[in-house]
Amino acid sequence: MTINETQDELIEDFALFDDWESKYEYIIDMGKQLAPLPEEFKTEENIIKGCQSRVWLHAETDGENVNFEADSDAIIVKGLVSMLVKVLSGHTAEQIAQADLYFMERIGLHQHLAQTRSNGLASMVKQMKTYGLAYQSLNS
Amino acid sequence: MQYQARENMISETYTIPQLDMGQIRSDFPILDQIVNGKPLVYFDNAATTQKPRQVIEALAGYYERTNANIHRGIHHLAEKATAEFEASRRRIQNFINARLPEEVIFTYGTTDGINLVAQSYGRTFLQEGDEIIISTMEHHSNIVPWQMLCEEKGCVLRIIPINDAGELLMDEYEKMLSEKTKFVSVVHVSNALGTINPVAEIIKKAHEVGAKVLIDGAQATSHIDIDVQALDCDFYAFSLHKLYGPTGMGVLYGKEAILNAMPPYRGGGEMIKEVTFEKTTYNELPYKFEAGTPNIADVVAAKTAINYVENLGKEAIADYEHHLLRYATEALSSIEGLKIVGTAKEKVSVISFLMDGIHHQDIGVLLDQQGIAIRTGHHCTQPLMHRFGIPGTSRASFAVYNTTEEIDHLVAGLLKVKKMLG
Numbered sequence: 345m346t347i348n349e350t351q352d353e354l355i356e357d358f359a360l361f362d363d364w365e366s367k368y369e370y371i372i373d374m375g376k377q378l379a380p381l382p383e384e385f386k387t388e389e390n391i392i393k394g395c396q397s398r399v400w401l402h403a404e405t406d407g408e409n410v411n412f413e414a415d416s417d418a419i420i421v422k423g424l425v426s427m428l429v430k431v432l433s434g435h436t437a438e439q440i441a442q443a444d445l446y447f448m449e450r451i452g453l454h455q456h457l458a459q460t461r462s463n464g465l466a467s468m469v470k471q472m473k474t475y476g477l478a479y480q481s482l483n484s
Numbered sequence: 485m486q487y488q489a490r491e492n493m494i495s496e497t498y499t500i501p502q503l504d505m506g507q508i509r510s511d512f513p514i515l516d517q518i519v520n521g522k523p524l525v526y527f528d529n530a531a532t533t534q535k536p537r538q539v540i541e542a543l544a545g546y547y548e549r550t551n552a553n554i555h556r557g558i559h560h561l562a563e564k565a566t567a568e569f570e571a572s573r574r575r576i577q578n579f580i581n582a583r584l585p586e587e588v589i590f591t592y593g594t595t596d597g598i599n600l601v602a603q604s605y606g607r608t609f610l611q612e613g614d615e616i617i618i619s620t621m622e623h624h625s626n627i628v629p630w631q632m633l634c635e636e637k638g639c640v641l642r643i644i645p646i647n648d649a650g651e652l653l654m655d656e657y658e659k660m661l662s663e664k665t666k667f668v669s670v671v672h673v674s675n676a677l678g679t680i681n682p683v684a685e686i687i688k689k690a691h692e693v694g695a696k697v698l699i700d701g702a703q704a705t706s707h708i709d710i711d712v713q714a715l716d717c718d719f720y721a722f723s724l725h726k727l728y729g730p731t732g733m734g735v736l737y738g739k740e741a742i743l744n745a746m747p748p749y750r751g752g753g754e755m756i757k758e759v760t761f762e763k764t765t766y767n768e769l770p771y772k773f774e775a776g777t778p779n780i781a782d783v784v785a786a787k788t789a790i791n792y793v794e795n796l797g798k799e800a801i802a803d804y805e806h807h808l809l810r811y812a813t814e815a816l817s818s819i820e821g822l823k824i825v826g827t828a829k830e831k832v833s834v835i836s837f838l839m840d841g842i843h844h845q846d847i848g849v850l851l852d853q854q855g856i857a858i859r860t861g862h863h864c865t866q867p868l869m870h871r872f873g874i875p876g877t878s879r880a881s882f883a884v885y886n887t888t889e890e891i892d893h894l895v896a897g898l899l900k901v902k903k904m905l906g
Contacts, residue, residue, distance in 0.1 A: 364520065368853065368904065369904060396844065396848075396876060397845045417843055418843035418846050419843060419905060420845070420849050
């Protein structure tokens with residue numbers, strides 16, 4: 345599935361919810377289902393510090409695709425993080441670097457991306473793209 | 485009905501203060517709105533209070549009828565603007581009972597006032613080895629300016645510890661005081677815990693060893709009557725935006741003799757007497773600390789905020805907020821797994837709390853979805869959070885326009901959060 349196909353699928357999933365509770369319960373569930381990041385990857389280097397919650401992001405490449413693993417100490421952020429991982433993980437460095445992430449806004453969760461200082465999500469997106477760019481230049 | 489039911493839960497009996505809540509709420513237009521489909525419940529008052537219509541009108545009215553640059557103009561509007569600006573200074577002098585109007589310096593806020601003292605007084609009068617005392621519950625704005633000064637001058641920062649209730653250990657403070665103590669800078673009311681500190685005693689003890697004292701009054705002025713002469717503090721800093729007034733405007737009170745001995749902190753217009761390339765002489769108090777065009781409109785509107793507070797009556801406000809605090813403490817404590825952080829005997833209407841196994845950010849996000857605004861995080865008091873061994877708290881802070889019905893909404897909202905995350 346392409347990055348945009350995954351984004352469209354998430355948008356469709358969320359279109360089913362007509363109240364905030366079911367929407368957030370779904371995000372919370374996704375957060376709970378995200379496999380916890382192994383402790384060895386919860387390093388100072390992998391941490392993206394928000395003012396309130398912390399996000400850890402670990403990236404690996406098999407030479408072709410980049411895979412992300414991530415975690416957060418706050419469950420809603422963790423749910424949002426799991427969506428970002430789902431959308432971007434397993435794609436080439438180039439695809440990641442050039443991805444246009446529109447799903448958060450379409451779902452109506454863009455305020456979480458805008459809260460740069462409080463949850464570190466915007467920094468996480470930037471960091472994922474930076475990994476894309478870095479692996480891209482390594483490959484070339 | 486819910487109000488009545490909870491009212492009966494309050495264990496001690498006391499008279500509920502009577503304020504015209506219908507009138508007060510209608511004075512604050514911002515409160516009457518729907519947020520995320522629910523009526524707004526604004527419990528982030530320790531961050532900033534909302535502004536009554538009277539203040540908003542004073543602000544707009546200044547720009548509509550008065551606006552001009554102050555002090556040097558000779559035309560009608562400049563004189564009118566100057567008169568209104570200086571009337572605010574006298575109004576604030578009266579509000580905090582300062583001896584002289586020139587002891588009231590206009591700043592951008594509490595942080596600006598503390599920096600002024602650290603940079604001007606601190607750099608002039610403090611030397612290597614001198615000790616500066618602050619406390620564990622300081623806001624970063626009353627920590628970092630002193631750390632910067634200590635780094636530059638080689639002074640030593642000492643920290644008054646607290647107990648588990650969030651009260652200063654006064655015995656430890658007294659033990660710290662010596663002839664080396666040159667400055668004490670302590671918060672009047674803790675923004676994170678709501679604790680009211682015994683500042684009169686702190687000031688008295690500091691003066692006994694010859695130290696000067698600054699009180700960070702950011703969180704105090706909307707709740708407590710301030711009398712700088714009775715307190716005998718050397719400096720008192722506060723912000724108007726936490727006192728139902730405009731943002732970007734604050735006050736530094738200082739004793740005249742000390743302010744006169746201090747050099748200017750910023751250079752520019754307004755603060756000079758005469759400028760030549762060889763030598764510049766400085767203006768007198770308070771202007772030597774007010775370089776550049778000040779925040780005229782907000783200063784002018786500030787006196788309307790103070791009039792508003794005094795018309796309601798500081799005592800009536802304090803009594804009513806105390807009622808909200810007791811009601812909320814009891815109501816929140818009834819939620820299983822909720823723990824209040826900061827249980828000092830003397831508190832203002834601020835409640836910081838933790839919920840078992842739930843991150844404070846999740847609480848904030850899910851309450852916001854229900855139209856309830858609280859603050860979550862470390863509240864710019866990271867050392868205090870370390871003292872309690874927690875990354876942060878959720879904080880509900882109440883102002884005079886809040887009601888017990890709104891507290892019921894908060895309780896219901898938290899029960900929903902618990903259900904969703906449990």
